[in-house]
Amino acid sequence: MTDFKIIMTPQNPTPQRVAAAFSLKELAPRKFATALREKNFVPFIEGVQRNWRNWLSTMKKAGYDALDSKKFGYARNCPPVLVSSAVDGAVGPNVRLVPCRLPACPFCHARSVMKVQKSLAAAISNFEECDIKFDSCDRAATSLLSCVESLDSLWDDQSTDVGSISKRVFWFEDDADDVSPPLAPSPTPTLLSYMGRLSCIQINPTWRAQLPYSRFYFAYDMKKESLNAEMGVIAKYIGITFSYPSRLLYLLGDTEALSFAHMLNMLHKNKQRFYRTTGVCRQNHTAVREDKAATWRENFSKQLDTILSELSDIKEVLQRYKGNNDGI
Numbered sequence: 001m002t003d004f005k006i007i008m009t010p011q012n013p014t015p016q017r018v019a020a021a022f023s024l025k026e027l028a029p030r031k032f033a034t035a036l037r038e039k040n041f042v043p044f045i046e047g048v049q050r051n052w053r054n055w056l057s058t059m060k061k062a063g064y065d066a067l068d069s070k071k072f073g074y075a076r077n078c079p080p081v082l083v084s085s086a087v088d089g090a091v092g093p094n095v096r097l098v099p100c101r102l103p104a105c106p107f108c109h110a111r112s113v114m115k116v117q118k119s120l121a122a123a124i125s126n127f128e129e130c131d132i133k134f135d136s137c138d139r140a141a142t143s144l145l146s147c148v149e150s151l152d153s154l155w156d157d158q159s160t161d162v163g164s165i166s167k168r169v170f171w172f173e174d175d176a177d178d179v180s181p182p183l184a185p186s187p188t189p190t191l192l193s194y195m196g197r198l199s200c201i202q203i204n205p206t207w208r209a210q211l212p213y214s215r216f217y218f219a220y221d222m223k224k225e226s227l228n229a230e231m232g233v234i235a236k237y238i239g240i241t242f243s244y245p246s247r248l249l250y251l252l253g254d255t256e257a258l259s260f261a262h263m264l265n266m267l268h269k270n271k272q273r274f275y276r277t278t279g280v281c282r283q284n285h286t287a288v289r290e291d292k293a294a295t296w297r298e299n300f301s302k303q304l305d306t307i308l309s310e311l312s313d314i315k316e317v318l319q320r321y322k323g324n325n326d327g328i
């Protein structure tokens with residue numbers, strides 16, 4: 001699959017888009033400020049798309065397994081967020097942009113942040129008032145396993161409450177950046193840090209302490225009567241809490257790319273989960289699913305009713321016809 005020229009046009013802000021926008025801010029803070037001021041995210045997103053496509057080429061070369069298939073093409077053409085996309089010269093439904101769902105994809109990351117916003121908004125609508133805790137921290141470790149374990153244990157402390165949403169992101173930093181570059185690339189360099197970020201939101205937190213080494217912490221007191229007016233503010237906190245670490249997309253060199261590919265292959269092999277919800281946040285999802293199932297059943301039985309009544313009409317007509325014939 002070749003690269004599509006995706007034509008982007010600005011979109012109006014909604015709470016979901018505000019959350020998505022702030023989650024990508026770290027990628028280009030100055031361009032972000034301009035985009036916010038001018039209410040046009042097209043140049044910002046075009047820049048992110050360029051970086052993402054470069055990243056994919058580098059990572060394919062470095063041996064990131066997920067890119068060994070059609071996925072590479074899909075990922076390069078992953079539908080952007082915060083803009084409306086049209087494919088240049090596309091005729092009819094021949095061209096379909098499909099989210100790539102790669103854990104490092106900034107657009108798919110932003111889409112998952114939109115999902116956080118949706119879950120949280122649905123969950124807090126159940127309360128007349130509630131406390132919302134936004135918390136996010138980074139952990140470094142010398143092995144991927146200990147990095148994963150460290151974030152897991154933090155999540156276990158958090159997830160026992162009424163409603164929690166969490167997301168993990170992993171990346172890699174080469175501690176040798178400041179020193180002279182290594183002579184030959186090696187898939188397992190000795191000086192390295194695996195980095196992980198745990199972001200979480202809790203409704204009515206019973207465990208009030210901040211995460212150790214929080215990079216962002218905020219407690220918000222929500223009252224239902226002002227909820228609609230405050231949705232934009234809450235969305236901004238969601239975005240900052242679930243921010244995409246910019247180091248994920250900016251590879252410093254081939255050595256780092258090799259280590260990065262190794263890390264992502266391991267995460268994929270171990271089927272790591274990156275997004276989790278508990279309590280009232282999860283119940284809401286179930287409710288939505290049940291709603292959908294109910295609608296589907298309703299539609300189905302309506303259609304079935306129509307077919308049955310048509311059949312009985314036909315039967316009646318046939319019987320009448322038969323009756324007429326018998327009379328002759």
Ligand SMILES: [Zn+2]
Nearest residue numbers: 078100105108
């Ligand atoms: Zn994607």
